[in-house]
Amino acid sequence: MFRLTTALLWALAPAATLAARCQWSHMQDATDAYLESQTSGKPYAMFLSDKVVYRENNRVISPTVGIITKPLAIAHQHRLYDQDGCATYTEQIVTDPKNPYVIGTQLHFDQLAGGVNVTGIDSIVTTTGDWLFNASKTLSHVLKENWDTIDSDSRADRATLKAIADLYLDLWGNEKSRVPWGMPCDRLEGSAYTGNGSATDSCAVGIPTGPQPPVTDRRYVIDESVGSVSVLCTMGTMRNAPDSHEFRVENGRLRYVHTMTVMRNETALPRMSRVRRTVKIHG
Ligand SMILES: *[C@@H]1O[C@H](CO)[C@@H](O)[C@H](O)[C@H]1NC(C)=O
Ligand SMILES: *[C@@H]1O[C@H](CO)[C@@H](O)[C@H](O)[C@H]1NC(C)=O
Ligand SMILES: *[C@@H]1O[C@H](CO)[C@@H](O)[C@H](O)[C@H]1NC(C)=O
Ligand SMILES: *[C@@H]1O[C@H](CO)[C@@H](O)[C@H](O)[C@H]1NC(C)=O
Numbered sequence: 001m002f003r004l005t006t007a008l009l010w011a012l013a014p015a016a017t018l019a020a021r022c023q024w025s026h027m028q029d030a031t032d033a034y035l036e037s038q039t040s041g042k043p044y045a046m047f048l049s050d051k052v053v054y055r056e057n058n059r060v061i062s063p064t065v066g067i068i069t070k071p072l073a074i075a076h077q078h079r080l081y082d083q084d085g086c087a088t089y090t091e092q093i094v095t096d097p098k099n100p101y102v103i104g105t106q107l108h109f110d111q112l113a114g115g116v117n118v119t120g121i122d123s124i125v126t127t128t129g130d131w132l133f134n135a136s137k138t139l140s141h142v143l144k145e146n147w148d149t150i151d152s153d154s155r156a157d158r159a160t161l162k163a164i165a166d167l168y169l170d171l172w173g174n175e176k177s178r179v180p181w182g183m184p185c186d187r188l189e190g191s192a193y194t195g196n197g198s199a200t201d202s203c204a205v206g207i208p209t210g211p212q213p214p215v216t217d218r219r220y221v222i223d224e225s226v227g228s229v230s231v232l233c234t235m236g237t238m239r240n241a242p243d244s245h246e247f248r249v250e251n252g253r254l255r256y257v258h259t260m261t262v263m264r265n266e267t268a269l270p271r272m273s274r275v276r277r278t279v280k281i282h283g
Pocket of ligand 4: 264
């Protein structure tokens with residue numbers, strides 16, 4: 001009797017674990033609906049529910065006053081799907097000269113419901129005045145990169161991808177952090193590119209040296225199929241600016257980094273003038 005019960009519990013355990021994984025198709029539908037809402041500026045009811053926590057530039061606000069109520073012509077979007085974390089990330093670029101935006105949005109889903117219901121919308125919204133902002137220039141760089149699916153036999157696992165993202169972000173606060181730099185590696189910082197497409201491009205350029213405040217409040221979306229991690233966070237070095245970092249890993253090494261940093265209304269940045277001494281960014 002006892003044996004049977006134990007066997008039964010073992011049999012049930014994997015099923016319970018699987019139920020926590022969110023369905024790709026549910027998350028895809030919700031992300032489509034999110035982008036339709038953003039394009040029309042008329043959010044679907046599911047995003048306005050009081051069960052959804054709406055965060056914009058690291059502040060919880062009402063979605064009724066959020067960017068989602070402003071119709072935007074999205075010229076480019078790129079997505080990550082995280083079935084274990086029950087979340088998606090979408091990079092959106094809006095090149096309309098009157099309303100330019102580069103936005104990074106994480107959608108978080110109810111794990112128990114298998115990804116049917118959205119529980120959180122978390123966006124970093126950058127526009128004119130933000131760090132190195134120029135949407136059309138950002139787009140021109142993004143279109144030259146390859147973020148395609150990675151062959152299943154050469155994928156890094158979830159823990160490795162998260163660790164690499166953390167090692168990079170840990171450089172602020174711990175300059176000895178050992179990042180597995182790829183060669184080449186290109187960083188798109190706002191609209192500024194660290195590389196020129198050569199085989200020797202490095203993402204290590206422009207990383208601050210000396211003691212820096214850490215990168216905090218990290219929220220992750222991890223997609224092994226494209227070797228990518230989205231982290232929304234707070235950049236201590238840039239006066240606690242709301243920030244988005246997205247990483248692409250190939251063969252266990254960092255290949256691309258995209259950043260968005262909200263800097264509107266910032267005039268003098270004393271820390272940055274010291275930090276940026278080492279910057280060598282092309283066009
Ligand atoms: C999803 O949300 C709707 C509306 O709030 C609710 O009626 C439904 O029960 C939820 N579904 C699950 C599976 O939790
Ligand atoms: C954005 O960059 C493009 C070059 O890619 C340049 O032609 C344009 O003037 C820039 N826009 C602004 C507002 O600086
Ligand atoms: C690209 O940058 C590398 C490193 O800075 C430099 O050696 C190389 O000459 C550059 N190539 C081009 C085509 O500009
Ligand atoms: C920037 O400052 C203006 C004027 O004080 C204010 O209306 C606006 O909300 C601020 N923008 C941000 C992004 O903080």
